[in-house]
Amino acid sequence: MKSYLGLIPQYERVHRKNNRISVLCIMLSVCLVMAIFSMADMAMRSQKNYFIKTGGEYHAALHDVEAETAEQVSSRVDVDLSGWVYQGSTGMLSGKAVSFVGANEETLESLTEMDVTDGVYPSLPDEALLNESAMRQLGLSVGDYVTVTVPDGTQKQYRLTGVLADMGSMLKADIWGMTLCEEGFLAIADENAADGTTYRIQFKNGAHIQESIKEIKEQFGLSDGQISENTALLGLMGQSESNIMQALYLIAAILVFLVLIAGTVMISASFHANVLERTKIYGLLRCLGASRKQVKHFVILQGLRQSAKGVPIGLLAGQIVTWAACLLLKSISGDRFSEVPLFEFSIVGILTGIVVGFLIVLLASLSPAKKASRVSPVAAISGSSQLTQNKRAANTKLFHVETGMGVFHALSGKKNLFLMTCSFAISIMLFLAFQVMVVFLNQGMPALAPSAGDVSITSAMGIEPLVIEEMEAIEGVDLVFGRMEYGGLSVSSDAETGTATLVSYEENQFKWAKEELNEGNTDGVLGGTGDILVSYRDGMQWKVGDAVTLHTPLGDKRVKIAGILSSTNASGEAGSLGYIICSEGLFVESVDAAGYTAVDIQLAGSGSDETVSAIRRLLPADTSIADKRLSNSESQSSYYTGAVFIYGFLLIIALITIFNIFNSMNASVAARTRQYGVMRSIGMGTGQLYKMIAAEAVTYAALGCVTGCIFGVPLNKMMFQFLIAGKWGTSWQLPAASLLLIVLLCFGSVVLAIIWPIQKIRKLSIVDTIKLQQ
């Protein structure tokens, strides 16, 4: 031992267990902070990639501006890349609408969502790219010529130089896409081009985009409508001024603050746990002649040594958690989550982890030093200093003595009580805060409804049931279900009179409709012809059980409302009284139906482009066939990315809560072991001892839950109003289920937390525990 500081490793060796717990606490806190920040970073990166993929990497767009203005904007020092994107003009190709896009190669690749998958970019006005599915369906390949009806109605021949990647929006709208060079587009452009054309700008890294936009606006005298920002992308870059983004930033700041507090509380709590034991060693040092400064050095070095062990492991664990979340997404579907970064490091996450690890440890470990300097060295080493210097006695009148003492143990240590209450309260607050994010996720990027079709067919002429059977036989088709729709049906009842759209559901759709049911039930509607379901609308007078008369082309029909649905999947326009859903039997009795107006097809896992082509071949040319596979999977991927990260956070928070409570209860019990021994020698039964420990833990939990609710519920409400109420008009409701869940989790973790210390006490003999004191 070269200096007095050499005592530290030896002290750690002797108190290996406590040292290990402290290191574990540091590790978990660092892991929590690092994982949350890294996961948030990864989620943002994947969203950014997604927005770039689906919208292009441009920051602002100018509309309706002169070429001269565009020229001047492009020469600004803060502009990295800019270019014209011409859109809006449409033509026809083989009886199907084709949307034209004009841009130069660099603009198309960098500033738009479009990609060239094969061939070269068109350089001449009569050269073009055509989208993948059009090429396939028309049996074309690169180098072929294709004749297109251009906007002015004339025919023009283009040479296909390459293939444009399919986009979800295009397939969903059942149109084709053709990309031309700038001159090519300008040669065929009609008046619609003016609306769709934009001059897109990408600013350099580090530019203050909002200021630049303001400058451009002022310099060229542009109106608000002439310049728009790419809100989603700017939002993720922290450069958006849109209200929803500002609200998100605020929420993010609150969450960051809460997460940091959670980390701090956890480390502080673990350090506070062995404060008494540490006080003893510091007192001993002082007794042997160490100055206060030397004790401080001792403490700081001790803390740093623990951090040096805990922080790297925490960082590693945090990184593993983050990668595991990303891998989980990738394993769900590599294609769908192509934007999720894999095995990337988040500088923000690593830095916050390190800062939290070292800084909080130092702050937390200074507390025992302070305590040691306050108590006299003699008192510190004699161990006669009581755990708490109580100022008043426990209340043994209100409860049984063991319960009263348990409650008193919880309430008497102010700092411990504060830390324990905080750790419960913060867990609840974090949980409630993230609950809003879950609601936001569900509202903002809803998961696909079970009824969502991969391919949707609409036909004014009607699709014969026979065709449906044929479609079901195609390989790769899982489910086919159709709806007959009849708009403008006159409906009367005592309460309301107007028009409605009559929609028929079949078995599957009735099954899914149960999930959408606000009240009533769907059972009688499927088979019978006397019951109907209605869709919910504001100011609705109808109630379940009301009688309604349908004035159908085949005569009046009196039916009963059996249920009210929150939404329907009808494709036609609603009437003034919304939609009326009935069985196919009732529909046929009421309307002389030609066939299904809309048919949705769900594909099995093996469903491919070939399956979709086979479906197309069964249908007449004028049928609209929307291929929703790509757009469905895009919205699915956003939902799952959000869900995995948000639920990941919640899981970490829950684990932290359990560990924190476990650790604190363990420490509290360890500190009182001698006292428990004495009580047992006087005649306290083990059952009574358990009750005492449980009463202490339940007191912490109850106080924590109340505090957590007092702060958490208004926080939840505020976040809800910021994020959701303003955007979707949904009114805030007490998140009773989430609240109940987290409160149960807290009390559940209390049960878990006291099992181990109780087992430990049970194993200790009374004599041994009393000897500890003597």
Add this chain to the structure above:
Amino acid sequence: MNILEVQNLCKTYGKGETEVRALDNVSFSVGKGEFISIVGESGSGKSTLLNVVGALDNPTSGEVLIDGKDIFSMPEKRLTVFRRQNIGFIFQSFNLIPELNVEQNITFPLLLDYQKPDKKYVEELLGILGLKERRKHLPSELSGGQQQRVAIGRALAARPAIIMADEPTGNLDSRNSQEVITLLKSMSAKYRQTILMITHNENHAEEADRVLRMTDGRLKDLGVAAR
């Protein structure tokens, strides 16, 4: 009638070469109201004897009968209740509950038994112990002597069959020590309270009705203290 019967009590720690016989075939009996002191060198097995007889520890073999009941044949739960109601403890380091005031500490064994303390008896005890004025004080506000008096009160509260006192004067100065011994003696006389006391102090030992000596785990009855 004997309130305590100890028969062939053995307690060994360790095995083989490291085996230590802390109690080696110890047998003795104590009559009701007797005040017994046990003396011996450090490590002679006094505390082990007290712990085993007081049902805080289990013997390797042998029997202990308190008030005619074999305590080690009882299941753990019953033994706890039995200890609470029939055995009182006084420790060298007082071992009061820091969160409870003087009165609560004294009535603690009764509270554990969910009994309503007999107010008159508690008042009487507080009076005898000279703690009436300090009944609402916490242990941290009392002197060592006062704390030990509270511990004596606690041991007497449930009117146990026997009180085990493990060096009750070990942490006290001579004046307080004498006070405590006098108090124990008068309690034994007043309430016919059986007391088994370990002490290092030969003078204190002589105050007892009978003195037992422990040597290397063996017990020798020195008979009635010569006074």
